[in-house]
Amino acid sequence: MTDRSEQEQRRLEELNELSKLGINAYPYKWEVDSHAADVLVAFDDGRHQPDENGEVETPLRVSLAGRIISKRVMGKASFFHLRDSSGDIQVYVRRDDLPEGWYNTVFKKLLDIGDIVGITGFAFRTKLGEVSVHVEEMTLLAKAIRPLPIEKESDGHVYNEVVDKEFRYRQRYVDLILHEDVKQVFKERARMVSAIRSFLDERDMVEVETPVLQPIYGGATARPFTTHHNALDMQLYLRIADELYLKRLIVGGFDGVYEISKDFRNEGLSRYHNPEFTMLEVYVAYKDYLWMMDLVEEMVEHAVLAVRGSTEIQVDGKTISFKRPWKRIPMIEAIQQETGHDIGGKTREELASIADGLGIAVDKSMGSGKIIDEIFGEHVEPKLIQPTFITDYPIELSPLAKRHRSKEGLVERFEAICNGKELCNAFSELNDPLDQRSRFEDQAALLAGGDEEAMQLDDDYIRALEYGMPPTAGLGVGIDRLAMLVTGQKSIRDVILFPLLRPELVEHEESE
RNA sequence: GAUCCCGUAGCUCAGUUGGCAGAGCAUCUGACUUUUAAUCAGAGGGUCGCAGGUUCGAGCCCUGCCGGGAUCACCA
Numbered sequence A: 001m002t003d004r005s006e007q008e009q010r011r012l013e014e015l016n017e018l019s020k021l022g023i024n025a026y027p028y029k030w031e032v033d034s035h036a037a038d039v040l041v042a043f044d045d046g047r048h049q050p051d052e053n054g055e056v057e058t059p060l061r062v063s064l065a066g067r068i069i070s071k072r073v074m075g076k077a078s079f080f081h082l083r084d085s086s087g088d089i090q091v092y093v094r095r096d097d098l099p100e101g102w103y104n105t106v107f108k109k110l111l112d113i114g115d116i117v118g119i120t121g122f123a124f125r126t127k128l129g130e131v132s133v134h135v136e137e138m139t140l141l142a143k144a145i146r147p148l149p150i151e152k153e154s155d156g157h158v159y160n161e162v163v164d165k166e167f168r169y170r171q172r173y174v175d176l177i178l179h180e181d182v183k184q185v186f187k188e189r190a191r192m193v194s195a196i197r198s199f200l201d202e203r204d205m206v207e208v209e210t211p212v213l214q215p216i217y218g219g220a221t222a223r224p225f226t227t228h229h230n231a232l233d234m235q236l237y238l239r240i241a242d243e244l245y246l247k248r249l250i251v252g253g254f255d256g257v258y259e260i261s262k263d264f265r266n267e268g269l270s271r272y273h274n275p276e277f278t279m280l281e282v283y284v285a286y287k288d289y290l291w292m293m294d295l296v297e298e299m300v301e302h303a304v305l306a307v308r309g310s311t312e313i314q315v316d317g318k319t320i321s322f323k324r325p326w327k328r329i330p331m332i333e334a335i336q337q338e339t340g341h342d343i344g345g346k347t348r349e350e351l352a353s354i355a356d357g358l359g360i361a362v363d364k365s366m367g368s369g370k371i372i373d374e375i376f377g378e379h380v381e382p383k384l385i386q387p388t389f390i391t392d393y394p395i396e397l398s399p400l401a402k403r404h405r406s407k408e409g410l411v412e413r414f415e416a417i418c419n420g421k422e423l424c425n426a427f428s429e430l431n432d433p434l435d436q437r438s439r440f441e442d443q444a445a446l447l448a449g450g451d452e453e454a455m456q457l458d459d460d461y462i463r464a465l466e467y468g469m470p471p472t473a474g475l476g477v478g479i480d481r482l483a484m485l486v487t488g489q490k491s492i493r494d495v496i497l498f499p500l501l502r503p504e505l506v507e508h509e510e511s512e
Numbered sequence B: 001g002a003u004c005c006c007g008u009a010g011c012u013c014a015g016u017u018g019g020c021a022g023a024g025c026a027u028c029u030g031a032c033u034u035u036u037a038a039u040c041a042g043a044g045g046g047u048c049g050c051a052g053g054u055u056c057g058a059g060c061c062c063u064g065c066c067g068g069g070a071u072c073a074c075c076a
Helices: A006-020 A036-042 A102-110 A165-170 A172-178 A180-202 A243-251 A289-308 A331-339 A348-357 A368-379 A433-448 A459-466 A479-487
Strands: A061-074 A077-084 A087-094 A116-125 A131-142 A152-154 A157-159 A226-229 A234-238 A256-264 A276-285 A312-315 A318-321 A327-330 A388-394 A410-418 A421-428 A472-478
Touching: A006 A102, A036 A061, A036 A077, A036 A087, A036 A131, A061 A131, A077 A102, A087 A102, A087 A116, A102 A131, A165 A172, A172 A180, A180 A256, A180 A289, A180 A479, A243 A256, A243 A276, A243 A459, A243 A472, A276 A289, A276 A479, A289 A312, A289 A388, A289 A410, A289 A421, A289 A472, A289 A479, A312 A479, A327 A331, A331 A368, A331 A388, A348 A368, A368 A388, A421 A479, A433 A459, A472 A479
Parallel strands: A087 A131, A327 A388
Antiparallel strands: A061 A077, A061 A116, A077 A087, A116 A131, A152 A157, A226 A234, A256 A276, A276 A472, A312 A318, A388 A410, A410 A421, A421 A472
16 A cells, blocks of 8 residues: 555545545446447438537437546546447536536546446437537446546647556556557457468368367477476477377378467567467478478468458568469579578588688588578578468478478478568478387487477377378468568567566555 | 766656756646547656766766667677
8 A cells, every 4th residue: 555656545535535425436237239330330320410400300328338548638528538348438427417526526536537337328419529428327347446547639649658568568458548550450369360260161171279278298399388297297399399299180080280389488588579479370281392382371471461461561661472372482593592602402511612702700510401501591581571381391401290291301391481581480390100210319419418498209199190290381480470460560579468467576465 | 808978757858167956748636518739727747877976065977886779790
């Protein structure tokens, strides 16, 4: 209590006053029959506007609920703006329309900006032309103890806008109350995910759920979070991918499965990285990566269209078109186009010297595949703005992908790159259990050598493959990054409702 | 993990060569029955992120720490 600000103390006192007046500051319900936006649409000057005597033949009577976001008190009548999930509407209150004392005592003194109220009344248009609701009945639905930051807008300019990122991320609820555009981003994200889900459902893919807590982590190269299960006294990892479980389901006879999962990687934070993030993975039996490219194009085009109403989006002044078909370029060709170097069939030493000539630091631990990946990441990826499929990756980087059917040393893998960033990763899945075991063993050697991101050997996964997995195409899509692109956000924190931040010191208050 | 920038009232921000901590909005008191960044008159509100140091004197200079942002590295 002692730590309460002046304004908070005042609001707590108001709670007492309300209680003395027999008003419950936190009642149980309110019948809402309209939203702000509906009233603005439904109001018709010809039918609903009162005449000079205040008479309305066909009043537009509404019952709304929402938060008071502005208050203009003048003598015996006042205006305020009410904000509900649909938007804002102005409300007109007159002393003489409310029960004795309500206007002067309750409305003027005990209700604040930030409080949630229910109102009933009729719509009308004010002298200055704003469609408003003339209150006939008003109830407090929830008293706010903390003052809501107040932003004011005039001629499209926002004054006192809350811009502090930390405030907005930590108290996302306030950010959402204040900023419709933030809410819009998350609605768009939801629409995108929903479009992807229905797209896959329509193709008879089965949405499944696989373990988040895994005794062996796999399916990607990353450092995991570890945790512990008490009853079984066992170490568990939060999944870094769901790939290996989904492929077990293909072994089990599903023709197509997908999961939209939270994955966890114990790595640094940046505007492209949050430790927990959302991944879509899709696996389809009897298909290869060429088929999967078609699916990705179609799915992403569909999702962009569902959110934007167009297959084009604007990013940093650039127009990106997701219209099919996208360009497809083998990785080696893409490198040749951008750097002039033909890296096909080169030895590790030759590659190292090319990389060196391109200004890339090469150290002894880097194999051929890693060097090629560095060259690509430095000199090609940033230049790919329009969605482009890069195909056929070095085998060392892809321990779960199938060897290329005709190109030595490569696997059947593709990534879609867009705006200089990876959009998805996919391959013809490796289903030869003997090959898979030997690739895992290579990884195990790296792990033993101190590479914390190398994969663990998963014997049960090998056992599953030994029962026979059909040829399978697999796909992983970073949903947050796709959402950033589709909603035009520059930071992953702006497409994640509650991004991870360092803990803040929250004042822990004691009850009075 | 490295570098740079930022942290002042509930919110947005000023704060000069180091010299009594300010404004607008919000809040409080009063006036006002169609206002709209409502207006008018008055008032209150601060651990200047935290801890040290330099100085007669620190919001300002120095060091460390905490928190945030941007860039880089790792990754999706």
